[in-house]
Amino acid sequence: LTDAADRHYDAIVVGAGFAGLYALHRLRADGLRVRVLEAADSVGGTWLFNRYPGARCDIESIEYSYSFSPELQQEWNWSEVLPGQPEIEAYLNFVADRLDLRRDIQFDTRVVEMSFDEADSTWTVRTEAGESFTAPFVVAATGILSAPLDPGIPGLDTFGGTVLFSSQYPREGFDLAGRRVAVIGTGSTGVQIIPVVAEQAEHLYVLQRSAAYTLPSPARPYEPGELDELKANYDDIRAAQLVAHVGAARTSAFSVFMNMGGFPPLKTATREEQLRAIEENGVRGALYWSDVLSDPEAGELATALYGEAVALIVRDPRTAAGLTPTYPFGCKRPIIDVGYYETFNRDNVTLVDLRQGAIEEITPTGIRTGQGHHEVDVILFATGFDALTGALTRIDVRGRGGVVLGDVWRDEGPVAYLGLGVAGFPNLFLIQGPGSPSAASNYLATMEYQIRWIADCVAHLRGGGHQTIETLPEAQSEWIDGVQALVAGSVLLHPKCDSWYNGANVPGKKRMYTTYVAGVPEFHKQCDQVVAAGYSGFKIS
Numbered sequence: 001l002t003d004a005a006d007r008h009y010d011a012i013v014v015g016a017g018f019a020g021l022y023a024l025h026r027l028r029a030d031g032l033r034v035r036v037l038e039a040a041d042s043v044g045g046t047w048l049f050n051r052y053p054g055a056r057c058d059i060e061s062i063e064y065s066y067s068f069s070p071e072l073q074q075e076w077n078w079s080e081v082l083p084g085q086p087e088i089e090a091y092l093n094f095v096a097d098r099l100d101l102r103r104d105i106q107f108d109t110r111v112v113e114m115s116f117d118e119a120d121s122t123w124t125v126r127t128e129a130g131e132s133f134t135a136p137f138v139v140a141a142t143g144i145l146s147a148p149l150d151p152g153i154p155g156l157d158t159f160g161g162t163v164l165f166s167s168q169y170p171r172e173g174f175d176l177a178g179r180r181v182a183v184i185g186t187g188s189t190g191v192q193i194i195p196v197v198a199e200q201a202e203h204l205y206v207l208q209r210s211a212a213y214t215l216p217s218p219a220r221p222y223e224p225g226e227l228d229e230l231k232a233n234y235d236d237i238r239a240a241q242l243v244a245h246v247g248a249a250r251t252s253a254f255s256v257f258m259n260m261g262g263f264p265p266l267k268t269a270t271r272e273e274q275l276r277a278i279e280e281n282g283v284r285g286a287l288y289w290s291d292v293l294s295d296p297e298a299g300e301l302a303t304a305l306y307g308e309a310v311a312l313i314v315r316d317p318r319t320a321a322g323l324t325p326t327y328p329f330g331c332k333r334p335i336i337d338v339g340y341y342e343t344f345n346r347d348n349v350t351l352v353d354l355r356q357g358a359i360e361e362i363t364p365t366g367i368r369t370g371q372g373h374h375e376v377d378v379i380l381f382a383t384g385f386d387a388l389t390g391a392l393t394r395i396d397v398r399g400r401g402g403v404v405l406g407d408v409w410r411d412e413g414p415v416a417y418l419g420l421g422v423a424g425f426p427n428l429f430l431i432q433g434p435g436s437p438s439a440a441s442n443y444l445a446t447m448e449y450q451i452r453w454i455a456d457c458v459a460h461l462r463g464g465g466h467q468t469i470e471t472l473p474e475a476q477s478e479w480i481d482g483v484q485a486l487v488a489g490s491v492l493l494h495p496k497c498d499s500w501y502n503g504a505n506v507p508g509k510k511r512m513y514t515t516y517v518a519g520v521p522e523f524h525k526q527c528d529q530v531v532a533a534g535y536s537g538f539k540i541s
């Protein structure tokens with residue numbers, strides 16, 4: 001251990017994923033002494049841990065990448081439109097090397113406690129190994145989907161086979177050949193895993209609690225020369241990205257679902273027109289009508305038609321019915337897939353629709369549901385995350401008066417101002433925290449914006465001889481109320497929609513929708529205005 005003076009920094013960044021790496025680079029460029037603390041042994045964050053078979057981004061590589069450096073943009077070559085996990089991990093390693101970031105990152109260092117000392121306006125950050133670091137500023141680059149959800153199924157510790165988590169998949173991979181595998185979870189992750197595992201496993205049981213709406217993915221390799229052409233126009237691509245509602249103007253899960261304008265309403269379509277739509281367009285034909293999101297009755301018709309479209313692909317009628325959602329389309333994050341429904345036509349794949357009988361327990365040899373016992377060798381959990389807040393509630397974060405951030409979020413729900421600051425926690429900056437566009441956008445667009453915002457703010461404070469910036473409680477309440485007003489009356493608040501979007505996927509978490517849906521450009525404008533008004537809504541001391 002070095003002595004205390006050596007462990008005092010101008011800023012501490014927690015996490016070395018996309019956000020942490022850029023925060024380090026940007027703050028260091030301003031002359032700050034920065035230390036990044038990272039639990040893993042390498043860079044990558046979410047894209048290091050989620051190395052499960054089939055892991056792939058659902059936003060185009062040239063937009064889901066750093067925009068701050070023309071050199072990085074030109075030097076890195078993406079091979080695919082929607083990049084796979086290995087390529088993103090390699091990209092982040094390239095960036096870390098190219099910008100010489102590793103010298104300021106301490107790996108294998110899990111932060112367990114952060115407390116703010118009011119006497120000297122300093123954060124003390126403690127690690128699992130007992131080290132402590134101090135700094136006036138902390139950037140929590142801890143990720144929005146980085147705290148895996150414990151599925152809490154009784155008997156898991158008695159299981160004699162192998163337990164895998166999609167979000168902690170073994171680095172060396174895992175040979176599934178000849179094994180009976182259960183995948184639990186059919187969100188974006190499960191839908192990606194299932195077709196790949198089906199090809200490897202002897203038998204795959206898909207344990208599904210809620211059926212997904214998923215549309216065919218536009219994933220493909222770039223054509224020869226295509227990337228060069230895109231790179232030649234990178235300035236235009238980035239400019240278009242920044243004015244796009246979701247922070248991505250090109251191919252993405254959002255574009256697949258949003259390019260539905262210009263179609264007639266489903267409610268007035270004849271039966272022949274409805275059937276023709278699904279025969280010609282598959283599942284997409286059930287959803288692309290203009291009234292599906294705005295009119296609940298049209299939404300119900302669309303769900304039924306979606307089931308008919310699934311039944312055109314999946315041969316076994318019972319399986320097709322099991323794959324039909326029972327909640328409205330549009331209230332969970334869009335999912336795109338590669339051969340998902342076709343997978344259920346394989347002889348070695350069985351759908352276990354948990355709506356017909358839930359999981360009761362895990363036994364030494366498998367999983368017991370209300371429908372019987374399924375003998376398996378491997379259980380692979382793709383059960384999601386304690387999103388947005390989970391990474392920070394797992395750290396003992398104490399602000400003014402020793403108030404614990406986890407307690408605030410438990411009692412008030414996930415609150416923050418501009419997704420950046422929480423009242424009572426001075427000089428602690430969140431990235432894409434509650435009330436930011438996070439889930440409804442390309443994470444990278446606002447992440448980069450926020451880090452520039454934070455760096456400028458820190459420079460402003462240091463330049464003016466100020467010690468702290470702190471969210472005002474009334475500004476926070478007003479912001480969160482505004483965020484919720486944006487979705488009032490929309491399908492996003494439908495009571496049947498339990499998801500990480502509203503916290504309902506985590507037992508005991510306050511159900512609250514805190515994603516900003518007025519769009520990335522508007523969000524950035526609002527944050528700019530706060531600065532122009534002298535950091536309105538914050539108290540600077």
Ligand code: NA7
Pocket residue numbers: 145151152153184185186187188189190207208209210333359382383384385498499500505
């Ligand atoms: P999600 O979207 O939260 O999906 C988790 C899935 O796991 C979902 O199908 C859940 O069913 C299911 N789940 C969770 N707990 C259980 C238990 N105990 N038993 C059975 N099934 C369970 O997480 P993902 O990782 O797929 O995706 C997260 C985001 O990452 C995604 O939106 C993209 O932005 C990238 P449920 O629907 O709750 O009934």
